[in-house]
Amino acid sequence: MCNSRFFTIFTFSSRLSISLLTFWSLLAILTFGLSRTLQPPFPVVISGETSTYRLYAFPVGCESVISLCRRSERRLLDLMHSFPVAEPSPDGRLIAVHITEEWMVYDADCLLNKTGCQPILVEEGFNDVRVTWSPDSARLAYTLPGQTGTELRIRPESCWQPRSTSDCQTTIINLGSQYLLSHPNWSTHGKRMIFMDYASGGGFWMQTDCFEMDAGCGNALQPMPNIPWRVAWPSISSDGEAVVFMSDVSGTGSGNYQLFHYDIPQQSARQITNRRYLSQYPDWSADERYVVFSGFEPRAPGDLSLYILDFQRGIIAPLAWHRGRDLAFAVWQPS
Numbered sequence: 001m002c003n004s005r006f007f008t009i010f011t012f013s014s015r016l017s018i019s020l021l022t023f024w025s026l027l028a029i030l031t032f033g034l035s036r037t038l039q040p041p042f043p044v045v046i047s048g049e050t051s052t053y054r055l056y057a058f059p060v061g062c063e064s065v066i067s068l069c070r071r072s073e074r075r076l077l078d079l080m081h082s083f084p085v086a087e088p089s090p091d092g093r094l095i096a097v098h099i100t101e102e103w104m105v106y107d108a109d110c111l112l113n114k115t116g117c118q119p120i121l122v123e124e125g126f127n128d129v130r131v132t133w134s135p136d137s138a139r140l141a142y143t144l145p146g147q148t149g150t151e152l153r154i155r156p157e158s159c160w161q162p163r164s165t166s167d168c169q170t171t172i173i174n175l176g177s178q179y180l181l182s183h184p185n186w187s188t189h190g191k192r193m194i195f196m197d198y199a200s201g202g203g204f205w206m207q208t209d210c211f212e213m214d215a216g217c218g219n220a221l222q223p224m225p226n227i228p229w230r231v232a233w234p235s236i237s238s239d240g241e242a243v244v245f246m247s248d249v250s251g252t253g254s255g256n257y258q259l260f261h262y263d264i265p266q267q268s269a270r271q272i273t274n275r276r277y278l279s280q281y282p283d284w285s286a287d288e289r290y291v292v293f294s295g296f297e298p299r300a301p302g303d304l305s306l307y308i309l310d311f312q313r314g315i316i317a318p319l320a321w322h323r324g325r326d327l328a329f330a331v332w333q334p335s
Contacts, residue, residue, distance in 0.1 A: 104120060196233070230247050249271070277295050
């Protein structure tokens with residue numbers, strides 16, 4: 001009887017130990033194993049906050065998978081535009097920011113780590129909600145309405161105020177009057193630029209080598225066919241071969257936004273998110289594996305939060321959520 005009791009107690013203790021070991025092993029896998037599968041190429045995401053018009057920086061690490069890690073953030077700017085958008089240069093040296101009714105350029109190291117940084121004005125009176133950097137990080141491109149249609153302006157650093165010099169030469173490309181093109185996005189490798197069209201709701205792309213040709217771009221603008229949804233907030237891959245964008249899948253304007261992937265050479269589109277609480281404002285990482293985007297938080301459906309989509313593993317993981325805040329227009333900050 002004694003041996004039997006001892007065996008029973010020993011067996012129970014062994015099972016309990018194994019159960020506890022299994023629990024802690026699973027917890028370790030969740031905390032460390034999964035976190036390593038979501039390690040984007042850049043350690044910081046910059047995001048606007050639309051309810052207070054502020055700009056924040058969020059570190060990307062194991063908190064992108066599980067909320068056990070201690071989350072930190074840095075408030076970068078206050079009193080921005082109602083579209084608090086930022087656009088870092090590909091080399092990580094500069095950050096263009098939408099402030100009040102104009103675009104300003106900050107030194108990235110100062111803005112991310114210091115206070116009292118002094119910005120440079122890109123162009124007086126320019127107020128579109130998006131700009132895009134050239135691959136060499138020396139020029140900013142954006143669209144403006146011109147006398148004969150939409151103009152694409154490519155403005156070098158020598159034209160920014162108060163640094164404007166005598167060699168300032170802004171390239172102006174006429175994109176035609178049949179479209180209302182906006183939201184340009186230049187691929188990091190410099191191969192293509194994409195646009196969204198407010199008039200038709202479609203997407204367009206063009207080869208950027210025509211920017212350097214004496215003959216200009218002419219009919220270089222090409223549509224993105226076979227997309228049954230309106231294209232909004234497009235983000236191009238670094239190689240210029242694909243686009244992610246948001247669209248209202250209901251088709252009725254109810255605001256049921258999800259994310260889509262478009263292959264430019266194949267001319268094919270597919271839906272890549274189907275979240276109950278929406279997916280908006282995507283930005284593609286330089287290695288083309290991750291997309292950071294905004295979506296409503298299930299615990300507080302009125303608050304926009306940040307998420308990261310891992311294309312290779314099909315994982316969507318939370319990055320940042322704060323009750324009462326709406327985080328949107330997130331972008332990757334190069335190291």
